[in-house]
Amino acid sequence: MALNRETDFGTPQKDGPLVSLTIDGVRVQAPRGTSVMAAAAKAGTQIPKLCATDSLEAFGSCRLCLVEIEGRRGAPASCTTLVEEGMVVATQTQRLVDLRRGVMELYISDHPLDCLTCSANGDCQLQDMAGAVGLRDVRYGQDGAQHHTIGKDESNPYFTFDSSKCIVCSRCVRACEDVQGSFALTIDGRGLGSLVSTGGADFLSSECVSCGACVQACPTAALNEKSVVDMGTPTRSLLTTCAYCGVGCTFRAEMQGDKVVRMVPSKEGKANEGHSCVKGRFAWGYATHKDRIVKPMIRAAITDPWREVTWEEAFSYAANEFRRIQNTYGRDAVGGITSSRCTNEETFLVQKLIRVGFGNNNVDTCARVCHSPTGYGLKTAFGTSAGTQDFSSVEESDVIILIGANPTDAHPVFASRMKKRLRDGAKLIVIDPRRIDLVRSAHVEADHHLPLLPGTNVAIINALSHVIVTEGLIDEAFVRERCDLQDFEVWARFIAQPHNSPEETEKLTGVLAGDVRAAARLFATGGNGAIYYGLGVTEHSQGSTTVMGMANLAMATGNLGRRGVGINPLRGQNNVQGACDMGSFPHEFSGYRHVSDDATRDMFENMWGATLSAEPGLRIPNMLDEALEGRFKGIYIQGEDIAQSDPDTKHVTRGLENMECVIVQDLFLNETAKYAHVFFPGSSFLEKDGTFTNAERRISRVRKAIAPLAGLADWETTLGFAGALGCDMHYDHPGEIMDEVAQLTPTFAGVSYDKLDALGSLQWPCNAQAPEGTPIMHVDRFVRGKGKFMVTEFVPTDERTGPRFPLILTTGRILSQYNVGIQTQRTQNNVWHPEDVLEIHPFDAEQRGLREGDLVALLSRAGEVSLHAHISERMQPGVVYTTFHHASTGANVVTTDYSDWATNCPEYKVTAVQVQRTNRWSDWQEEERRSSGLMRVIAGKADSGKADAAE
Amino acid sequence: MSAEKLVRMANQIAVFFASQPEAGAEAGVADHIRSFWNPVMRRQIYAHLDQGEKGLDPLALRALNLLRQSDPAARSEM
Structure with missing residues (x-):
């Protein structure tokens, strides 16, 4: 795997009718609206440039990309000059060489000559351009006015800003404006005094959201990843898909050997087109965090310390326990949860294991608690x-x-x-x-x-x-x-x-x-x-x-059936769409076909050689309810943390405590693992092959960058567990699992790894009718035929405010943290969000005598937690808000078990609460702090048993 | 599951279908419960019918009685 850098065409690619021109004697064609620079680059000629990059519109400031055009005076900038029919362009005449060299002399006269020790050595466009124009001397020397002594801004945890290396090309400023849309950067001053500025603050305390667009756009070491500063430039790369939200950005994992140096968003990614956010771009360090559990573990009781064992022993123990439970309590006493953080192939295997190996349909997924109503509502209508x-x-x-x-x-x-x-x-x-x-x-x-x-x-x-x-x-x-x-x-x-x-x-x-x-x-x-x-x-x-x-x-x-319109769910986790597509719901096989449909079930039974249940299984909340009733005793949870993410935490943990074998497969000892008896160490997205499907139904490849830290990728772990249960499933590569999905699922019939590698990504339905996928659904007709209008009477929730609980709590997310925080809290993203806080309107705060930062008790009929108050006019009076990213806060201790009428999706967004000043953590929080470490002790490991290190 | 929770869930479903065209309301509730509730849950709500139907919305009650006639879960043991 070589280091593949993407070609930079200098200015954005255009669509349009082709025009013909001649560049350096070669006849080329380019769409109307294309710059001469981009047309030349497309034809293989890289015109020297500094202020141009193809993620940004042309700016025309560096004066390095000059060309000569027959019939025109002067030397126009190729970035701002558009192609015309019959144009004749020369990119390399002696006059141009002299002009460019003169420009470069000016740049270099105010640039430190420390290339050999510079962090961008070998990855610096200024260095490249000095070479390209043949710069051998700088007539002006280094003694004039310059910026060499301006100190570095190292406030951002992920990148540095070194003004002395800045050539004021404005690429960072334009990237912040045009690509990210934050407008956090500007150029202060004039002439030689011009400097890139965050508006008076340092990067960390500015409006910057750390998306990395400026770093990516910077042609020098002025903005540089700290990982590159520390490790040096990468030597190899591969394309993969981000494991954070449902946007599903394509990244180039750039590496040295088996170490990731940086993640760079790829222009080839159709979901992100070269852009990124702070999580995908920078917050990947969790993958090799010291808290990773890399050995399988078992214990007989959740009060016992964990015991590290071999994979074989873990599989055997888990399988024996599940068989014992089924023999004792019945076939339906076990079930499982597939992970929306894992790949399509891995979720498909887990649901297959449950339907075939467990012999029931007790499979569910985290979409139960997020977008299950999307599935129900859109299927009904369209x-x-x-x-x-x-x-x-x-x-x-x-x-x-x-x-x-x-x-x-x-x-x-x-x-x-x-x-x-x-x-x-x-x-x-x-x-x-x-x-x-x-x-x-x-x-x-x-x-x-x-x-x-x-x-x-x-x-x-x-x-x-x-x-x-x-x-x-x-x-x-x-x-x-x-x-x-x-x-x-x-x-x-x-x-x-x-x-x-x-x-x-x-x-x-x-x-x-x-x-x-x-x-x-x-x-x-x-x-x-x-x-x-x-x-x-x-x-x-x-x-x-x-x-x-x-x-x-x-x-x-x-407003349906064409570009610019439509109903667009913004999915939460990276593969929540895929997990649903793969048959993770207890009533549906892959492709959303009900388990009671005989023809569909026959197809699966023939392929899998097993008799399958025609009855819907238990949903996650039903499993927990059944556990409390003593009928549901074993659960296999792949990559979910229901003890933190699901509502009414105490109800969830009581349910888990009532089970006899809880298997957790995860990167870390998460909150749910405190109640587990078997721990299968998981593999991060960097450690396996597979696919994710994002919110726009786009299936993208996940590629293995490093070997699994625990020795097995998640799909191999499921195969091992299945084998121990006597449920033989054999695949040599996740591509074979996708082939099976394609055979069984009409909307995936045309999907294969070969096609994904060739086309980059595919949006389902992808089949004979749409061999390259379907960007827009329902173009000529709805999938169900005619669109179905449904009567939608408003029914107030049963959760009501009153004298005891007069405020409404609604919960949500923040940029720097992701879901239960198990990944992002093991990165430096904590600098932006070290704790969950309660946003409250000034009126409600005043009524309660609250000041900014006060510790407050948040009480509902389900429970109580304490957290700090943030007084904010973003809220309306009567409504308070918090996030659920930190386990120590326990936001879901106060949310209730009310849920959507159709799907049981919890009603996280409406909880009647009271807020009052306090000077203590809640009893639940105190108990968690006391017991949390004890429930995580690993035998023989002196430093284990601390409360969750991320907290 | 507790009868109280099952009754609440059945009533929620009934409230939705009560607003749909009248002819399909009962069948709508019955079909929804048949499609999404595990047999254990269905048996539990049938047991609740036998114990006095307490708290059930009239439409939910009619739908459950309708469903029960054709549901194999109604004839199997808990």
Whole structure:
């Protein structure tokens, strides 16, 4: 594996009719709108450049890319000069050589000549250009005014800024503006005094979000990864897929031997097109963190210390325990959870093991607690359980509804793409109880922010539809051609009823009727309308109803089946879409086919040589309930931490405590592992081959960069456990598992590793009808035939505020941390978010006598935790907010077991709470601190048994 | 699972289907429970029917009685 650097064409690639020109005597063709620089690069001629890079529009400041063009005077910059028919270009004349050398002399006269000890040695475009122009001398010397003595800004944990190495090409400033959209950097001063600046602060305390776009754009060592400073430049690389959120960015893992030096976002990745966020770009150090457990362990009781054993002993112990439990309590007394952090192939194997090896359908996945309502709602309306668009579709959106999602924190790379479109003129309607960043941030301002009360999504979506129906804004042609008219008529009569009007729903949502009417008119008449949403929609007792309500709204306005429109769930974990696709739900095989469907079951039975149950299995909350009843005794949990992530923590842990064999497969001894009897050490995304499927149904390859630290990749571990159970499954490579998925799953029929390697990625459905995948769903017809309108009556949640619990708690995520924090808390991302805090409106804080930073008790009918208060006007009065990233906070101790009516997805977003000042941690927190270490002791390891090191 | 929780879940489903066109409401509730509830849960709610049906929404009750007639889980042991 050599180090593959991607070709930099200097300016962005363009589409358009081809024009012909001659460059250095060679006839070339390039799309109209292409720069001469990019046309030359495409033809194999790299014109010297410094301020140009193809992730940014041309800037024309460095004066190094000069060319001569027949019939034109002077030497125009090739980056800002567009190709024209018949143009004749010379890139290398003596005059150009002299000009470029003169420019380089000026640059080098103010640049330290320490190339041999510079961290960018061998990876520096200034160095390359000095070579390319034949620089042998600098007439001006080094004695004039210069910046050599300006100190480094090393405040950011991941990269340094060394102004003395900066050539003020503005690539970092433009990357921050154009690619990331943060506008955190600027050029201060004039002439020789010009300096890149974070606006008075250092990088850490500035508006910088550490996405790395500036570092990637920098042509010198001015902005450099600290890992490169420490280790040197990489020597080999491979393409893989990020293991954080559902955007699924493609990265080049750049390495030295078996050490990762840096992760660099790849232009080849269609989900990210060369961009990244702080997690994927920098927060990968957890993969080799000292807390990694790399030996299998077992123990008879959760009060015993762990005992390290061989893989064989661990498999044998686990299998014997599961067989004992099934012999004692029945076949249905065991089950498992597949991981949305693992690959498609690994989740497919786990559900296969459960259906075949355990002999039941007691398999579920973390989507149960996040996007299961998406699956139910979209399948009901359109016939398939997935979003309708690809990410690039947003570039053609004119009006965007963003509801219950905070993409600048949770899906930052997609947020940058959305912000770019908003800066280019698209309108934005934010429906969220909080004033999220996209309501108003640098060069982005929502046209409407509808700050509804948590729990009233259905009411507000209905109100939007009411305006559209009653004001004659329906796209009648679309509805007539594409939708079931009988269902539509029933729905239209329902939605037109006065109780759905903005004036009536205002009493429920708290959103002014006039604002709702204006937003509805904008969405219906503003051009391409797209709806993006997240867990603020799904994690409610009416999560599925809201999804169907949004489908109604999109169909009524004709916003489906083309670019720029659609219903777009922003999925949480990296492979939550894939885990669902692979048959991780207890009622469905891969491809979302019900287990009771005889023809489908026959196919699986024939392929797997086993009789399969036709009955739905238990969902995660049902498994825990059954455990408390004493009927469910064993669980195999791959890469999930339900003791932290699932609601009503005490209920979860009581359920786990009641089981006789809990198997946890993970990178670390997570919260759930405290209740486990068998620990299978997991493998990180760097240690295995496979695929992830992102929120736009894009299947991308995960490639093994280093050997598994524990000796086995996760798919091999499942095979080992299956073998010990007598359930023989044999695969030599994950590619063979994908071949089986393709044989059994119509939407994956055309997927193979060979095709993925050739095309980079594929969006399902990928089959004979769509051999290269399907970027946009439902183009000519819905998967189910006619689109189905559903009546979506608003039903208030049973979780009510009252005198004891007068506030509503809603929970969410933050940029620097990921999910339960088990990965990000083992990185330096903690510098941004060392603890979960409670955001509370100044009015509510004042009423309780709270000051910024006070320790407060957060109480609900489920439990109590203490955390520090952050007084914030982002909240509305009556609503408080926290994140669930830190185990020591235990945010889910206070969330309840209320859930979505259709899917049992927990209602994380609405919990009635009280907040009051305190001077102590809660009893639950004290007990956790006391017992946490004891439950993690490993026999013979003196330093084990500390509380979770990440905490 | 506790009867209280099963009743709450069944009632939630019934509340949704109560707003759908009347002809399909009972069948909608029954089909949803048949499709998504494990046989153990179904048997438990049938047992609750036998013990007085306490707390069940009328539509949920009608749907469960309808479902019970054709559900093999109703005829197997807990």
